[in-house]
Every structure is written in structure tokens, then in C-alpha cells.
Amino acid sequence: MSAPPLNPALFHLDREHLWVMHCSEGPVPRATLRVVRAFMHKELRPWEVRWQEDFQGIPAAVRAEAAALLGGRPEDISLSPSTSTGLVTVAQGFPWLPGDEVLAPLGEFPSNAWPWLALKARGVAFREVPLWEGHQSGADAWSSRPPRADADPEARLIAALGPRTRILALSWVRFQDGLKLDLQRLGNACRERGVHLVVDGIQAAGTVPVDLAGLSAFASGGHKGLLAPQGMGFLWTDEGFRQALAPSGTWLSVEQATDFSRPSTDFARAWLPDGRALEPGGPNLLQASALLESLRLINGAGVPAIAAHVATLQARLLEALKPSAWAGECDRLQGLLEAGRLGSFLALHHEGGGAGRLEAVLKAGFRQGIFASVREGYLRVAFHGFHTEADVARIADWLGGAAG
Numbered sequence: 001m002s003a004p005p006l007n008p009a010l011f012h013l014d015r016e017h018l019w020v021m022h023c024s025e026g027p028v029p030r031a032t033l034r035v036v037r038a039f040m041h042k043e044l045r046p047w048e049v050r051w052q053e054d055f056q057g058i059p060a061a062v063r064a065e066a067a068a069l070l071g072g073r074p075e076d077i078s079l080s081p082s083t084s085t086g087l088v089t090v091a092q093g094f095p096w097l098p099g100d101e102v103l104a105p106l107g108e109f110p111s112n113a114w115p116w117l118a119l120k121a122r123g124v125a126f127r128e129v130p131l132w133e134g135h136q137s138g139a140d141a142w143s144s145r146p147p148r149a150d151a152d153p154e155a156r157l158i159a160a161l162g163p164r165t166r167i168l169a170l171s172w173v174r175f176q177d178g179l180k181l182d183l184q185r186l187g188n189a190c191r192e193r194g195v196h197l198v199v200d201g202i203q204a205a206g207t208v209p210v211d212l213a214g215l216s217a218f219a220s221g222g223h224k225g226l227l228a229p230q231g232m233g234f235l236w237t238d239e240g241f242r243q244a245l246a247p248s249g250t251w252l253s254v255e256q257a258t259d260f261s262r263p264s265t266d267f268a269r270a271w272l273p274d275g276r277a278l279e280p281g282g283p284n285l286l287q288a289s290a291l292l293e294s295l296r297l298i299n300g301a302g303v304p305a306i307a308a309h310v311a312t313l314q315a316r317l318l319e320a321l322k323p324s325a326w327a328g329e330c331d332r333l334q335g336l337l338e339a340g341r342l343g344s345f346l347a348l349h350h351e352g353g354g355a356g357r358l359e360a361v362l363k364a365g366f367r368q369g370i371f372a373s374v375r376e377g378y379l380r381v382a383f384h385g386f387h388t389e390a391d392v393a394r395i396a397d398w399l400g401g402a403a404g
């Protein structure tokens with residue numbers, strides 16, 4: 001197997017910490033620490049913070065790198081502190097009419113439910129669609145059957161689009177079961193019906209190549225697969241869709257906002273046509289410089305190379321676990337992997353063993369210095385571009401010996 005696309009030495013990872021949980025929180029590359037430190041040194045001496053190079057240059061560079069990651073245009077990117085704020089910006093800015101509806105898959109991460117549920121007072125309904133037979137969520141999440149390769153979740157979503165559906169809002173890769181949805185198929189179906197596809201992309205950004213065709217919006221925080229600290233991400237919006245959204249209304253969302261030769265109190269200005277109109281105000285330069293460094297690293301390695309590497313590691317782990325108590329789950333996940341249905345993490349279902357089973361397995365991992373995570377009935381093992389075959393062997397030993 002060739003070298004990992006991201007050199008593990010770029011991260012502060014050691015033998016005691018095999019980190020397979022960037023689906024919760026990604027490790028930040030060492031270079032990001034250097035960049036943030038350097039920026040804080042400038043903040044100590046504010047006369048060193050440059051207007052064009054820093055105040056305008058850092059956000060512009062992040063927009064450009066985010067656009068490169070998505071295969072889009074920098075002018076369609078808005079810096080946004082998190083996935084949630086990106087989705088809230090869309091939810092609050094959309095021109096709703098009473099009786100409109102937002103459709104979503106059953107069991108979305110709350111970031112993609114509360115922004116829509118908050119619209120109830122404006123007469124907007126939020127409707128969830130089960131994605132496969134036996135799919136459950138909420139209080140019954142642990143009783144859900146897991147998804148299999150023969151499920152057709154897109155068909156269920158498309159069939160559920162109704163005359164009042166204005167937005168289909170979904171996670172590209174789901175946070176608990178790890179299922180990846182087919183955005184192009186959904187995007188085409190939405191466009192044909194005049195519905196907007198709004199994507200929570202955080203569980204895929206940085207590890208799955210993006211195709212924006214057919215999408216109206218794509219939001220991601222930077223702290224998972226994008227390997228940046230919490231607190232900075234971005235929102236991409238299709239130009240036409242953005243024109244329909246209310247601007248955020250900050251002092252920086254208008255033309256000539258920073259041209260101080262014109263009085264700032266002259267409010268006879270147009271809103272900016274680009275993504276800056278949706279940004280939350282003065283940029284968080286510290287966070288932006290951190291995200292910039294991480295994005296440069298990921299774009300340098302190339303998301304397709306990272307995705308291919310992750311898929312190879314996933315296949316190796318499933319192969320190695322076949323003779324173990326996880327055989328049934330290996331078959332199911334192999335089917336999903338071969339069908340192109342997985343993002344960067346393998347979600348092993350508890351198979352009736354309940355929280356106790358997964359907790360015991362997780363703790364056995366912690367004792368061996370392996371850090372995975374559990375969500376709603378699934379043990380999540382997440383690979384990225386810096387993991388190695390030796391990591392896979394350690395995980396196979398752990399899981400093979402710990403059926404729970």
C-alpha cells in the first residue's frame with residue numbers, strides 16, 4: 001500500500017492515541033498551531049495586523065481554499081462559525097410562506113433539525129422521512145435496524161417531496177449510521193420540482209470529493225474531517241438561491257463597507273451580491289487562519305486521494321474482522337462500501353447488544369489507546385488520510401478481541 005496522502009508526522013499523534021474519531025473532532029495539524037501562534041503575536045502588536053493582508057486577505061484566502069475544496073467559486077462562499085450557523089442563515093433568510101414545508105431524513109443530527117423546527121411560529125412545517133425499512137430515531141433510535149446496501153433512501157425522499165416542500169435538508173453523510181446519500185440524484189429530483197437541496201456536509205467535507213451540481217446550499221464546520229479547531233467553517237450557496245435569501249445585515253454585508261473615505265453612516269448602499277452578504281460580521285481572524293492552514297493541507301493532498309485511501313483502509317479492516325463476532329456487520333458494511341454508500345467512518349451496529357455492548361468495546365479500546373466513538377446504536381471507526389495499515393491492524397486486534 002502506498003504512503004498515506006497526509007503524512008502522520010504532520011500531526012501530534014502518538015502510540016497512546018490512535019484517533020479514529022474525527023467524526024467527532026479532527027486532530028489539528030501542527031502547522032496550524034504555528035500559524036495561530038504567529039497571528040497571536042501580531043495581535044500583541046496591533047500595528048502589525050495588516051488591513052489588506054490580514055483583515056481582508058485571510059478571509060479571502062479561506063473562501064478561495066473552501067471553493068477549491070468544493071469545486072466552486074470563492075464568491076459563493078460565506079465564512080460561518082459552524083455547520084449550525086450556516087443552516088440557520090439559510091433557515092432565517094429564506095422567503096417562507098405560511099404552510100411551507102422542510103423535508104428531512106429521519107434522525108438528522110440536531111444541527112439540521114432545530115433551525116427548521118424554529119420556524120414553526122412562521123407557519124413552516126418540518127417533516128421527517130424514514131430512509132429504509134425498520135429505520136427509527138429519537139427515543140427509539142437504539143431499536144432501529146441499520147441501513148443495508150439494497151435500501152434506496154433517495155427514492156423514499158424523492159417520493160416524499162410534496163407540493164409545499166420548499167427545502168430538502170439533509171446530511172450528506174449521516175452522523176450515526178454513516179450512510180452517504182446520493183446528492184446528484186437528489187439534487188436533480190429537487191430541481192425538477194422547484195425544491196432546494198440544502199446539505200449539511202460536515203461528516204464528508206475533507207474526506208469525500210464534492211460535486212455541487214444540483215445543490216442550493218452546503219454548510220460545514222471545520223472541526224471534523226477538515227482538521228481545524230472548533231469555531232470556523234463555511235456556507236456555500238448557489239448564486240440564484242442566495243439572491244432569494246435575506247442578507248445577514250452586518251456592517252460588512254454591504255458594498256464599500258471598508259472604504260472609510262465614504263462615511264460609514266451613509267446607509268444608501270446595496271447589499272453585496274456575493275457570499276459575504278451572509279457572513280456574521282467582523283471576521284474571526286484567529287480561527288480563519290487556523291482553518292486556512294488545514295484547508296491548504298487537505299487541498300494539497302487532494303480529497304480524491306484521501307477518499308481512496310480511506311476506502312482501502314475500510315476494506316482491509318472489514319476483511320480482517322470477518323472471522324470475528326462482527327462478521328454480520330462486516331458483510332453489511334462491505335455491501336455499503338462496495339455500493340459507494342459510506343463516508344469516512346464505519347458504523348458497527350450494536351446488533352441487539354445495546355449500549356452496554358458498545359460501551360464495553362469502546363472502553364476496551366481506550367485501554368489500548370484507541371479512541372473511537374458511539375452514537376445512537378453504532379460504534380464509529382473513522383479513517384482519514386493520515387491513518388496507516390498498522391493502525392488498521394491495531395483496530396482489528398482490538399475489535400476482534402472485544403465483541404462486547
Ligand SMILES: Cc1ncc(COP(=O)(O)O)c(C=O)c1O
Pocket residue numbers: 023024081082083084085109111112171173174175200202203220221222233
Ligand atoms: C451531521 C452533523 N452535522 C452537524 C454537526 C455539528 O456541527 P456544528 O457544530 O459545526 O454546528 C455534527 C456534529 O457531530 C454532525 O455530525
